[in-house]
Amino acid sequence: MPGPPTDLPTVVLDALTPTSQRLVVNRRGSTVWEVESPGGHYAVKLGHPIEATPDWPAQPWTALAPAREGAVLHSxxxxxxxxxxWEYGTWNIQPWRAGPDLYVLWEPRRRHTPPLDPHISITPSCIDxxxxxxxxxxxxxxxxxxxxxxxxxxxxLIDLALAQGGNIPAQYDFPYRGCLVHYEAPEISRSVLTTGQAEATPEADVYALGASLLISATGWxxxxxxDDAPRPVQREAVANGNRRPVKAPGELGELIDAMLSHDPKDRPTLQEAGKALS
Known part of the structure; x- marks a missing residue:
């Protein structure tokens, strides 16, 4: 396939009969569309395989990700x-979720020097x-x-294509090989470096939430x-615990530091994190 699709496939058009459609995400291996139709307001995800380049290996799993997410959501x-x-992979249709994401929500407070305390009232909802x-x-x-x-x-909480915990139809399943390294827990990075894959866990999710809160509050x-390090170099830094000397402002900072503990056993549970903010 020469590149991502420039229109929705016929099977999706027939299912939704759109009155409007807008491409909102166009990245390697997937596109996301905002679609309005007589039946409602939807997000449509299309997956296609990534062909090999001199800098990147081929990634056939991206073609399966929308259907895998659909199977998770059904479960x-x-x-x-x-x-x-569809012709090049799989698709899913789900309700459109309107609103800013966490990083965008806190951007106005991040722009101040020094950054203002984020509105932590949204954090318990993320935890929940x-x-x-x-x-x-x-x-x-x-x-x-x-x-x-x-x-x-x-x-x-969206984008569950990589979630683990239940049965997935074999034709749509693929091994978990980590995620965006900025939010990858040390044990995940270490396992991917060693074996090529890992196991998603609640403890790793807690680390990732801490990293998400930190970058949303501080920009770091x-x-x-x-910034241009190859992914294995990034994962080595994560696995070795090369933490930045940066702290989120306000009472959120202490909680984030605990969530980013190198040892999974030292991280608070989500229940403990919720209580710390209450």
């Missing part, structure tokens, strides 16, 4: 999600959204600020490495 009891296959997923037996595996959508009534990622 969680979501009957408002559909998924299937992740805790609800864990209570159902799943680890998210890809916690990052962009995946907490702060809607008018609640925080939505938790671990120090060159």
């Amino acid at each position: 969680l009891g979501r009957d408002d999600v559909t998924y299937g296959e 959204a992740l805790a609800d997923l864990h209570a159902k037996g799943w680890a998210h595996g890809d916690v990052q600020p962009a995946h907490f959508i702060t809607g008018p009534d609640r925080v939505h 990622r938790a671990v120090e490495y060159p």
